[in-house]
Amino acid sequence: MAERPVRQIRQRSLWPRLAVVVLMVLLLCYALGGFLLLPWWVQKNLSHYAQQQLGWQATVGEVHANPFTFSVELQNLQANDASGEPVLAFQRLYVNLNAFDLFSGTTGFQAVELEQPMLRLDVLASGQLNLLRDWQRAPARAGQPADTADIQSDTGPNSPRIYLQQGDLSAGTLVLRDFRQKSGQKSSQNGSQSDSVEFRITPLTFSLQNLATWARPGDIGQYRLEAMLDQQALSWRGSFEVDPMYSRGSLSIDNLGPGVLSYLLAPYMPYQLRSGQVSLSTDYQWQAGQPMELLTQHGKLTFDDASLALGAEPGDVAFRSGALTVDQIRFDLAARRIETGKIEFDGPELSLNRSANGDIDWLVAGSRATVNDAAGDSGPPGSGPEFGWSVAGVDIRDGQLSWRDQVPANAAELQLNGLNLSLGPFTDHFDEPVNYRAEAVLASGGSLDVNGQFTMQPFNLEMAIMGNELALPAFAPYVQQRMALELPAGMLSVDGSLNLDQQRSPLTGTFSGSASVTGLETRLPGNNQPLLAWQMLQLAPVEYNVNPARLEIGRVTLTDLAANITRNDDGSHDITNLLTAAPVDKPTAADTDENQGFIFRIGELQLDNADVNYTDRTLEPELTTRFGQLQGNLSGLSNIPPQQGRVSLKGKVNQVGNVDMSGSIATLGTDQQSDLVLNLENLELPRLSPYSGRYLGYGIAGGKMDLKLDYQLQGTRINASNQIILNRLELGQPIASEQAASVPIKLGLALLRDGNNVIELNVPINGDLADPEFQMGKVMMSAFVNVLTKAATSPFALIGSLADIAGLGGEQVQQVSFAPGGIELTEASTQKLAALAQVLNQKPELILSIRGAAAPEADTSAGAQSPGALADSRATALRQLLVNTHGVNSKQIFVRAPETNASVDANGNIAVNFILDAR
Numbered sequence: 001m002a003e004r005p006v007r008q009i010r011q012r013s014l015w016p017r018l019a020v021v022v023l024m025v026l027l028l029c030y031a032l033g034g035f036l037l038l039p040w041w042v043q044k045n046l047s048h049y050a051q052q053q054l055g056w057q058a059t060v061g062e063v064h065a066n067p068f069t070f071s072v073e074l075q076n077l078q079a080n081d082a083s084g085e086p087v088l089a090f091q092r093l094y095v096n097l098n099a100f101d102l103f104s105g106t107t108g109f110q111a112v113e114l115e116q117p118m119l120r121l122d123v124l125a126s127g128q129l130n131l132l133r134d135w136q137r138a139p140a141r142a143g144q145p146a147d148t149a150d151i152q153s154d155t156g157p158n159s160p161r162i163y164l165q166q167g168d169l170s171a172g173t174l175v176l177r178d179f180r181q182k183s184g185q186k187s188s189q190n191g192s193q194s195d196s197v198e199f200r201i202t203p204l205t206f207s208l209q210n211l212a213t214w215a216r217p218g219d220i221g222q223y224r225l226e227a228m229l230d231q232q233a234l235s236w237r238g239s240f241e242v243d244p245m246y247s248r249g250s251l252s253i254d255n256l257g258p259g260v261l262s263y264l265l266a267p268y269m270p271y272q273l274r275s276g277q278v279s280l281s282t283d284y285q286w287q288a289g290q291p292m293e294l295l296t297q298h299g300k301l302t303f304d305d306a307s308l309a310l311g312a313e314p315g316d317v318a319f320r321s322g323a324l325t326v327d328q329i330r331f332d333l334a335a336r337r338i339e340t341g342k343i344e345f346d347g348p349e350l351s352l353n354r355s356a357n358g359d360i361d362w363l364v365a366g367s368r369a370t371v372n373d374a375a376g377d378s379g380p381p382g383s384g385p386e387f388g389w390s391v392a393g394v395d396i397r398d399g400q401l402s403w404r405d406q407v408p409a410n411a412a413e414l415q416l417n418g419l420n421l422s423l424g425p426f427t428d429h430f431d432e433p434v435n436y437r438a439e440a441v442l443a444s445g446g447s448l449d450v451n452g453q454f455t456m457q458p459f460n461l462e463m464a465i466m467g468n469e470l471a472l473p474a475f476a477p478y479v480q481q482r483m484a485l486e487l488p489a490g491m492l493s494v495d496g497s498l499n500l501d502q503q504r505s506p507l508t509g510t511f512s513g514s515a516s517v518t519g520l521e522t523r524l525p526g527n528n529q530p531l532l533a534w535q536m537l538q539l540a541p542v543e544y545n546v547n548p549a550r551l552e553i554g555r556v557t558l559t560d561l562a563a564n565i566t567r568n569d570d571g572s573h574d575i576t577n578l579l580t581a582a583p584v585d586k587p588t589a590a591d592t593d594e595n596q597g598f599i600f601r602i603g604e605l606q607l608d609n610a611d612v613n614y615t616d617r618t619l620e621p622e623l624t625t626r627f628g629q630l631q632g633n634l635s636g637l638s639n640i641p642p643q644q645g646r647v648s649l650k651g652k653v654n655q656v657g658n659v660d661m662s663g664s665i666a667t668l669g670t671d672q673q674s675d676l677v678l679n680l681e682n683l684e685l686p687r688l689s690p691y692s693g694r695y696l697g698y699g700i701a702g703g704k705m706d707l708k709l710d711y712q713l714q715g716t717r718i719n720a721s722n723q724i725i726l727n728r729l730e731l732g733q734p735i736a737s738e739q740a741a742s743v744p745i746k747l748g749l750a751l752l753r754d755g756n757n758v759i760e761l762n763v764p765i766n767g768d769l770a771d772p773e774f775q776m777g778k779v780m781m782s783a784f785v786n787v788l789t790k791a792a793t794s795p796f797a798l799i800g801s802l803a804d805i806a807g808l809g810g811e812q813v814q815q816v817s818f819a820p821g822g823i824e825l826t827e828a829s830t831q832k833l834a835a836l837a838q839v840l841n842q843k844p845e846l847i848l849s850i851r852g853a854a855a856p857e858a859d860t861s862a863g864a865q866s867p868g869a870l871a872d873s874r875a876t877a878l879r880q881l882l883v884n885t886h887g888v889n890s891k892q893i894f895v896r897a898p899e900t901n902a903s904v905d906a907n908g909n910i911a912v913n914f915i916l917d918a919r
Contacts, residue, residue: 034067042074054134055082070097081134091116098165106161113168117204120175122196127180164211172204174227178263197263201229215243223249232256238284245288252281258306270365274317276306282329291334299329310361318361322347322399328392337388344395351402358407390427396420401440408477415443430456445471446491459502465513467494472520485531490520496542508547514540524574531574535560550599561610561630569617600668601638607631607649619690627659628652639668647676657683663711671715680707685729692731695781696788697740699732716769722780726759741785748792750845750918761787795916816878817909818853821861823870823877826909833878836914837886848882849894849915850875853902858910871898874912 042063050058061076072095079088094113101108122130178197205226210219225236238249256278265273282299286292306321328341353361399419405412417440424435437451448470452463472490479487496513521533536559543552566574610630616623632649645665653659660679666672685703692700708723729749752759763783791798796814813836816829825833840846852875854867865873875895882888902910 031067034065038065038067038072039063042072046077050079051139053138054079054131055138056080056087056134057084058088070099071095081130082137085120086118087120087130087134089118090114093117098163101163104161106163108163109165109167111166111168112164114170114172116171116173117169118173118175120177123176123178123180125179160213162211162213163216164208167206167208167211169204169206171202172206173200173202174204175200199229199260199263201227203228212242215241229260230257232260246286248283248285250281250283252279254279256280271319272309272311272316274307274309276321277304278302278306279304294331294333296329296331299327299331301326301329310365318351318353320347320349321345322349324348335388336386337390339390340392342393342395343391345397345399347398347400348396349400349402352404354403354405354407356406386428388428390425391423392425394421394423396422399440405477408481410477410480412475412477414474416440416448417443424453431458433460442470442474444474445469452497459500459507461498461500461509463498465494465496465498467492469493469518472517484525486523486525488521488523489533490522491518492516493518500546506547508545510546511542511544513542514538515542516540529564530562531564533562534558548599552599552601552603554603556602556605557608558606558610559608561607561612563610563612564615565612566615567618571618599638599640601640601643603635605634605637607633610651616690619694621690623687623690625687626654628655630659632661634665637665637668639670641667641670641672643667644672653680653683654687657681666713674711674713676709676711676713678707678709678711680705680709682706685726686732689732689735691781693735694737694739695741695785696731696745697735697737698745699735701730701732703727703729705729713769718765718767718769720765722763722765722783724759724761724763724784726761728757729753729759741789743789743792744917745788745792746845746918747795747916748788748790750843751791751795751798752788753843755842763787796914813914815911815913817905817907817911818874820855820858820904820908820910821870823873825877825881826907833881834886837882837888840882840888840892841886844889844892845919847892847894847917847919848888849896849917850878851896851913851915852876852878852898853910853912854898854900855902855904855910856900858904858908867900868898871900871902874910878912 039062043060046060047058050056056079058077058079060074060078062073063075064073065071074093075091077088077090077093078086081087092113092115094111094115095109096111098108098110120130124130124133176199203226205224207222207224209222210216211221212219221240221242223236223238223240225234227234233252233254235252235254236249238247240247258273258275258277261276261278262273279302280299282296284294284296286294301324303321303324306319306324307317308319309316310318323344323346325344325346326340326342328339330339331337355361397420399416399421401416401419403412403414405414419438419440421438422436426432426434433453433455435451435453439447439449441447446467446469448468449466450463452461454461454463469491470493472492473487476485476487479485492515494513494515496511496515498509498511500507500509502508516539517537518535520537522531523529524531536557538555538557539553541554544550568574607630610627612627612630614625614627616625628651630649630651632647632651634645634647636643636645638645644667647661647663647665649659649661651659658679658681660681661676663676664674665676666674683705685700685705688705689699692698704727706725706727708725710721710723712719731746731749749759752761754760761784763780765779765783767779813832816832817826818824818829819826836848840848852871852873854871854874856867859867859870872895875898879890879893879895882893883890896915902912904910
């Protein structure tokens with residue numbers, strides 16, 4: 001009876017021991033499996049798994065596991081892809097599970113630590129990532145179609161519950177390579193190092209706290225990412241929640257260089273970024289949902305020393321940003337709105353170039369990008385609402401703008417330095433006015449200051465403009481597009497206001513202000529002598545209306561004008577060549593209508609100390625006439641009737657003579673009549689020797705001339721009365737000229753002179769100024785030569801008018817008659833001889849030649865005298881009468897060989913003819 005309890009007691013004590021033994025065995029097996037078997041299994045199967053799933057060759061150095069702390073550690077993992085290149089590596093991976101979370105159905109990680117990891121991500125030529133490519137090509141999926149559906153994460157309600165208390169990644173390296181084709185380069189599917197873009201991000205540090213795949217009220221996750229790419233730094237930190245998916249934090253990028261920027265912006269920007277560093281910082285809030293919400297605020301962007309190029313050449317840099325700063329950047333995805341503070345530029349430089357065909361380089365590059373983007377855009381236009389935006393303003397300080405225009409034959413180059421531009425707030429509401437102000441200095445000389453406001457739609461511009469001493473030579477290429485003219489000097493100043501409005505077509509607007517041009521000098525190409533120059537031209541006030549076109553100038557003051565007009569060897573004037581040498585576009589019908597509607601009015605034009613030189617190179621030697629010290633004014637000039645202008649002008653001619661012009665000027669461009677009176681006094685005749693030599697065949701040794709010109713102009717028709725007064729004209733040496741009149745010029749001049757040695761002529765002129773053959777100087781000289789020719793070829797026609805004896809005139813004085821057989825004059829001939837003697841006494845330069853005459857058939861009562869002796873006797877009798885009776889100087893009378901077969905008049909008298917000449 002006593003043995004059974006003992007047995008029971010022994011049995012009872014055996015089970016706990018057995019349980020302990022079993023437990024110890026299990027614990028030992030668990031420990032052996034955790035400490036030995038698990039590392040062995042991982043080392044054995046990791047390479048096989050990497051080969052089967054990714055096609056990689058993977059090795060791992062050491063694997064440590066602690067089944068009691070539920071942790072595992074892998075060291076020195078190295079994985080190479082199929083091409084043998086390293087794709088994944090790390091020095092240490094430590095994972096510590098939280099076993100207690102397993103009881104709640106949660107996979108919990110107390111800590112995950114990854115030290116010195118390296119991951120290589122390649123964007124292949126096809127746009128696919130290397131990891132996805134390797135997974136699809138792996139032996140486990142060999143022959144299967146490329147489908148990514150089976151690797152998509154399960155986001156349904158039965159998703160596993162995962163919790164990470166603390167995750168740390170330290171001293172990591174991320175290698176990014178892009179093998180997509182750049183600039184026409186060819187690349188293979190696998191790519192090669194020669195045609196890839198590579199970025200190595202290291203060190204990379206990342207920490208994560210309280211990550212859960214489900215909502216944990218009151219347990220907010222935290223994250224922090226730090227990365228470096230050379231000197232470029234990324235810092236991203238903040239907090240997050242899962243249900244709903246929400247995150248907030250801050251992001252900063254410092255010193256982002258041109259390599260990364262060019263890579264990121266190349267698909268969207270048609271220009272090449274050569275240099276520059278970008279720093280960006282912002283706070284943000286993000287929440288997943290429909291729609292997704294993203295809000296960034298307190299953002300700041302800085303862009304230092306950026307340079308953009310339009311081509312591949314080193315000299316193609318067209319923009320340098322200087323220091324660009326944008327603060328208070330705010331982006332709201334839900335509201336679809338972007339807001340920024342002021343955009344500030346310090347020292348930007350911009351170069352614009354217009355090619356010979358009129359294309360601006362920046363616009364050409366931008367248009368290419370627009371075309372390419374449009375071709376590659378498969379989305380429907382206007383598929384979503386547009387973003388609204390606003391900018392607090394733009395400030396540009398100490399900028400530089402360079403403009404090169406190759407449209408003119410000589411390229412125009414303009415440069416603005418010290419450019420300061422300020423734009424007020426503006427938004428996507430283009431109908432709101434924007435204030436602006438700009439000032440700059442031209443590198444060629446002068447300054448510009450404008451301010452006002454504008455709206456974009458509809459376009460409206462209000463501008464107060466002030467330009468001070470802008471150097472005009474820089475604008476010479478644009479002048480030369482219309483005129484063959486050099487512009488070596490000149491400064492433009494303008495002060496006024498400009499208003500343009502396009503609310504309705506066509507554009508309307510006005511300019512009101514004043515302008516001046518000082519120190520102007522213009523020249524014809526290859527000519528060192530100024531064509532037109534002045535010291536000062538002032539226009540004030542100036543009123544210009546765009547549509548309908550109207551220009552009104554209150555007063556124009558022109559000081560110290562100098563003009564040099566030349567008539568070339570071929571008869572053309574250089575000023576005419578100036579206007580026609582340069583090509584001019586053919587006007588269209590619209591242009592013609594617009595010009596016809598143009599209104600022009602000048603209240604007064606004041607001329608002060610003008611000097612005009614006219615050189616005629618058709619003469620030999622060339623002749624220059626100078627009109628100097630011109631003073632006067634023109635008033636009431638307009639092309640709108642019934643405006644009637646007035647002109648009053650006085651000055652000097654060749655420093656000795658006087659010029660005085662006055663009269664009325666009809667409305668310009670109409671057929672109304674203008675009446676002008678021009679008086680020129682005390683002109684020295686020897687200066688006109690080139691003209692007299694050509695048309696008269698003689699130079700001029702002395703004398704003076706007065707001109708009184710009375711012109712009536714009606715349209716292009718001219719009706720002029722020219723009174724010419726020559727005082728003591730004295731001819732000089734003969735000059736050979738094919739154009740000289742073949743008449744005894746001296747005789748004509750002698751007959752035209754009055755007793756005071758003055759020649760007074762009235763030469764009328766009629767013609768059409770629009771006729772290319774009509775030339776005022778030539779017409780006046782031709783008229784003068786005609787008067788001389790008439791006097792020289794018909795000298796005796798003037799004798800009757802010059803003599804005081806009535807009843808004589810015409811050719812009656814050219815001959816006298818003798819009674820037959822003797823030397824007795826008829827009564828009428830005695831009067832003729834007295835009249836002729838009177839003229840000879842008045843004009844001692846005249847020479848009278850007498851040729852005695854006899855008629856044998858009529859002179860039958862001559863007795864023993866032969867016809868020749870009778871003719872000589874008659875010539876001698878005439879000479880004695882003129883000398884002894886009428887007091888004619890004997891040196892003025894010459895007797896010529898007799899005529900022995902003279903004619904007999906109706907009364908039977910014998911005629912003796914005179915020949916008149918001049919010394």
